[in-house]
Amino acid sequence: MADENIYFPDIVGNDSLIRRLSKDISENRLAHAYVIEGIKGSGRHTIARQAIAAIECSARAEGKAHVSLPCGRCKSCEKILSEKSPDVITVGLEEDRSTIGVETIRGLKEDIYTAPNDLSVKAYILEDADLLTPQAQNAFLLSLEEPPAYIIFFLICENSDNLLETVRSRAPTLRTERLSSEAVAEHLLKHDSRARELKETSPSEWEEIICISQGSIGSGLELLDAKKRSRTIEYRNVAKSLVAMLGRSNRAAAFEAIGAFGTKRAEVCRQLSFLQYAIRDLLLLKKCETSPLCFFERRDDAIELSTHFTAHGLLSLYDASAVAMDDLEANANVRLTLMNMMQRAGLV
Ligand SMILES: [Zn+2]
Known part of the structure; x- marks a missing residue:
């Protein structure tokens, strides 16, 4: 019996998602498309690849019971999991673009009619599907509705609210959990x-x-990775000193804080996201001093810091930082964006 198999032994947590996928696979009722929604790094790509491997695994084809799917060892599993199968195609954002346009989808629409090489399915992993323009999503609808039988799409995104209702209704949403x-x-x-x-x-x-x-x-x-680690810890430290500066709530401190940010967009975005984690901790502490923290390791320091802010001030700063991150993604000037952020937060 197929459902006696153990599905996805290598995926941590995510029980409800695994239940849904393994049910669809064991009952041969796979949808033509799934939305996999969750934060970056929550295993969305891994889940898509594992699902494709489970479908193609020779242990499944041979009807073996009581084995793990995907087995991870057969030829199909190896090819799919090591990203070597030509039948698993990743489509994503082109360099220097902030959205996925209709031309990308047009290319894909033609490609789906070429049969798979050596798998029984041809799978597309659409990265950042929430960045598909509405026009691109509309162009994609027909492929979603009546694709060739061998096609399966995985739409990876952070927020499925950005997908059109017509797209969402054709693709069940699987949400990854924060572990x-x-x-x-x-x-x-x-x-x-x-x-x-x-x-x-x-x-x-x-x-x-x-x-x-x-x-x-x-x-x-x-x-x-040691190199990435030291950079991240550096960004985090910048965010820590920024909060301390902003806690002084005066113009000089706000200008000092602008100077403490980096100069490159990507760098500033990372620093801002850490600033947001810090603000979230401080807001939680305002509500309850025993709230679990995700940014500050030392609770006493964070509690002391939180007394320098009002809840309203923290919320304004959070909102202003979110606007700043959007602006930076849209290629706004770094200094100007930071200045606008301080103004929006009422700090200058
Ligand atoms: Zn296998």
Whole structure:
């Protein structure tokens, strides 16, 4: 019996998503498209690839019961999971673009009529599907509605609200979960020797990584890379000193804070996202001093810092930083954007 198989043993957490996918696979009732929604680094791509591998796994084709799907060892699994199958195609944002336009979808619409090479399905992983323009989504609808039988789409996104209702109604949404810090730590320790080494040699840095990962295995893996880690810790420290400066609530401090940001857009965006984590912690502390924190490791310091802000001030700063991040994504000038942010937050 197919449903006696163990599905997705390598995916951590995400029980309801796994239940849905394994049911669809074991009952041969796969949809032509799934939306996989969740934060970056929450395993959305891994889940898509694992699902394709589970469909194609030779253990499934041979009707073997009581085996794990995907097995991870057969030829199909190996090809799909190591990203070597020509029948699993990733489509995403082109360089220097902030949306996915209708021309990308036109190319895809022709491509789907070429039969798969060696798999029984041809799968498309659409990255950043929430950045598809409405025109692109409309162009995509027909492919979604009546694709060739071998086609399956995975629409990866952070927020499915940005997809048209007509698209969403044709593709069931699978949401990835934010994992607990413990689950992230356990997964990294089990699968990555760098994690085991770091925990051994530098326990405080290891704990910081788990804290910064915010329940995302993807972020955790990235932070195990020493170079990326030092940059992230640097951004985080900038955010920490920014909050301290802004807590002084005067013009001079606000200007000093503008000077403390980096100069490159991507860098400033990262610093702003850490600033938002800090603000979120401070807001939570305003409500309850025992709230779980995701940015500050030292609760006492954070509680002290929170007394320098009003809840209203924190909310304004949060909103202003969100606008600043949008502006930067739309290529606005860095200094000007930061200045506008301080004005919007009422700090200058
Ligand atoms: Zn297999």
